[in-house]
Each structure stands twice: as C-alpha cells, then as structure tokens.
Amino acid sequence: MDIKAYIESGILELYVAGQLSETENQEIYDLLQQHPELLQEVIEIEQAVVKLTAAASPKANGFSSIKERLSTNDTKVVELTPKKTNWISYTGWAASIILAAGLFWTLNQKTELEQQIQTAEIENQYLETQIEDARADLAATKNLLNVIRDKNIIAVPLGGQGDFASSFAKVYWNKADNTIYLDAEGLPNAPKGKVWQVWSLTLNPLTPTSLGTIEDFNTDENKIFSIANANKSEAFGITLEPEGGSTSPTMEQLYTLGVVAAAP
Incomplete structure (x- = not known):
C-alpha cells in the first residue's frame, strides 16, 4: 500500500x-x-x-x-x-x-x-448455547423414553423403608445391555458429607453388591441415572452412606428397596 x-x-x-x-x-x-x-x-x-x-x-x-x-x-x-x-x-x-x-x-x-x-x-x-443444550436434552429424553418403553425392559418399583416410608424410586433394567436406569426423584437431596449408594441384591443367601454411588445427585435436575449392572439381581436397594461409599449397606439408612418380579 x-x-x-x-x-x-x-x-x-x-x-x-x-x-x-x-x-x-x-x-x-x-x-x-x-x-x-x-x-x-x-x-x-x-x-x-x-x-x-x-x-x-x-x-x-x-x-x-x-x-x-x-x-x-x-x-x-x-x-x-x-x-x-x-x-x-x-x-x-x-x-x-x-x-x-x-x-x-x-x-x-x-x-x-x-x-x-x-x-x-x-x-x-x-442463544447458540441454549439451542445446543435444548437439543441435547431432547435427544436424551427421546433415548430414555425408547428405553423404558421397550417391551423387554424390567420395571422394579422401590418402596420406602422404615422411617423413610415416604421415599420411593424406580429401576428400569435392560438385561440386553446390562444397564439400569434409576429414577430417584422420590429421594431427598443427600446431606453434606453423605452420598446415595445403589445396591444389587441376591436374596438366598442375602448378598449385596454395590453398583456405585451417585455423586452428582443434588445437582442433577432430572434425577435419572444410568448405571451398569451385569449382576443376576433379584432386588435393588438404595442407602445413604458417607462420601466415597461403603463396602456393605448401612441398613439403618436403607431408604428404598424393591424386589424383581419373577417371570410368569
């Protein structure tokens, strides 16, 4: 120039x-x-x-x-x-x-x-961020609906136990991909220093196997969690445990429990 x-x-x-x-x-x-x-x-x-x-x-x-x-x-x-x-x-x-x-x-x-x-x-x-978030939420919702509407899905209601009778949850178990979808809307937020832990149970003899803790429970808006489960589960339970989880469930803090219905 x-x-x-x-x-x-x-x-x-x-x-x-x-x-x-x-x-x-x-x-x-x-x-x-x-x-x-x-x-x-x-x-x-x-x-x-x-x-x-x-x-x-x-x-x-x-x-x-x-x-x-x-x-x-x-x-x-x-x-x-x-x-x-x-x-x-x-x-x-x-x-x-x-x-x-x-x-x-x-x-x-x-x-x-x-x-x-x-x-x-x-x-x-x-605006672009909002649109992307909305698309992601919509895709996740459609995927979840497809899962729980599958005719081969096993739905297991978890009722409140003892002093926590008002609590409830529901497990949708897809044996085809060894995954459960836990709807935990009926549980309160975990207190500080505590965490929800999910258990797979066999009944005879009673043997609990940890499926892990839900670290982001309090911040998750939908309260629906995908959890791997390759166990031959006969029941599912949720307990309130110290942060990091426990090796065995604290029965005094057993909030919900549900038995898998036997096949007809």
Missing part, C-alpha cells in the same frame, strides 16, 4: 470530518490499526481542527473609528461607511465547527457500533 499517496488523497480529512459512509469508516478504522503512519496523520488532522477552531473565532470590531469620524462641533451629517465583513474568517470558523462536530459524531457512532456488535455477539453465543 502506498501510504503517501493514500494520505494525499484527502480521504483521511473526510474520515475525520465524518463525511464517509459507515462501510468506508470501518475500512479506514481497520487501516489505522495496521499502519501507524496513517494513525499519526489522523491525530495531526484532529489537532489541526482543534487549533483552527480556536484561531478562527471572529473578533468583535471596535467603535473607535466611528467615534473619530463624529464631530461634535460640526452639524453636518457624517456618513458612516459600514465596514466590510470578513466572510472568509466567518467561513473558516463555521467550517471548523462543522468539522469538529463531524469528528465527534463519527467517534461517537464508532463507539456505539462497537458496543452493539459486542452485545449482539454475546447474545448470539448465549
């Missing part, structure tokens, strides 16, 4: 005066970021505008010349020749004001445009 020719073209003066289109303003703004020589030229133009505005202010004309032409002793009428107005001075002054006003408007428009673009980008990113 020929910097000198670009400066001599006069387009930077029009830029400072705010006489260019929004597209042209943006193009020059981008060039200023790339070429320090152009930026320095714009700064010097702006400084010249400020000096021109201060220097071009019209000075008030004195009345001393008129007083000298008036004679208090002479009765004849003295013709007063009006002083010619310095229109060049006024024109330069007016042009400077217009130029300064144009510069202020242009800078103000740039700031507002940048703020609007930034706001639009943030809103667009937020």
Whole structure:
C-alpha cells in the first residue's frame, strides 16, 4: 500500500470530518490499526481542527473609528461607511465547527457500533448455547423414553423403608445391555458429607453388591441415572452412606428397596 499517496488523497480529512459512509469508516478504522503512519496523520488532522477552531473565532470590531469620524462641533451629517465583513474568517470558523462536530459524531457512532456488535455477539453465543443444550436434552429424553418403553425392559418399583416410608424410586433394567436406569426423584437431596449408594441384591443367601454411588445427585435436575449392572439381581436397594461409599449397606439408612418380579 502506498501510504503517501493514500494520505494525499484527502480521504483521511473526510474520515475525520465524518463525511464517509459507515462501510468506508470501518475500512479506514481497520487501516489505522495496521499502519501507524496513517494513525499519526489522523491525530495531526484532529489537532489541526482543534487549533483552527480556536484561531478562527471572529473578533468583535471596535467603535473607535466611528467615534473619530463624529464631530461634535460640526452639524453636518457624517456618513458612516459600514465596514466590510470578513466572510472568509466567518467561513473558516463555521467550517471548523462543522468539522469538529463531524469528528465527534463519527467517534461517537464508532463507539456505539462497537458496543452493539459486542452485545449482539454475546447474545448470539448465549442463544447458540441454549439451542445446543435444548437439543441435547431432547435427544436424551427421546433415548430414555425408547428405553423404558421397550417391551423387554424390567420395571422394579422401590418402596420406602422404615422411617423413610415416604421415599420411593424406580429401576428400569435392560438385561440386553446390562444397564439400569434409576429414577430417584422420590429421594431427598443427600446431606453434606453423605452420598446415595445403589445396591444389587441376591436374596438366598442375602448378598449385596454395590453398583456405585451417585455423586452428582443434588445437582442433577432430572434425577435419572444410568448405571451398569451385569449382576443376576433379584432386588435393588438404595442407602445413604458417607462420601466415597461403603463396602456393605448401612441398613439403618436403607431408604428404598424393591424386589424383581419373577417371570410368569
């Protein structure tokens, strides 16, 4: 790019005066970021505008010349020749004001445009995130519905036990892929320092096998959890255990229990 020719073209003066289109303003703004020589030229133009505005202010004309032409002793009428107005001075002054006003408007428009673009980008990113989250939730919901509506799925209700009779849960067991889907909406949030632990049970003899703890129970909105289960389960139970889980269930903290129905 020929910097000198670009400066001599006069387009930077029009830029400072705010006489260019929004597209042209943006193009020059981008060039200023790339070429320090152009930026320095714009700064010097702006400084010249400020000096021109201060220097071009019209000075008030004195009345001393008129007083000298008036004679208090002479009765004849003295013709007063009006002083010619310095229109060049006024024109330069007016042009400077217009130029300064144009510069202020242009800078103000740039700031507002940048703020609007930034706001639009943030809103667009937020909207895209919301759309992706909604799509993911919809896909997960469809998948879950397909699972629990499968004719081969085994549904096991888990009723409340002892002092926790109001608690409930439900297990959907898919033996084909050794997975259970636990709907634990009927359980309260785990207290601080505690965690829910899920158990697979065989009844004769009674043998519990841990299926793991639900670490994110309190933060999960749906309260539906997918858990691997390759055991020959005859029942499922849920207990409240210390963080990290226990090697065997704490029976005093057995909240729900449900027996797998025998095949007809």
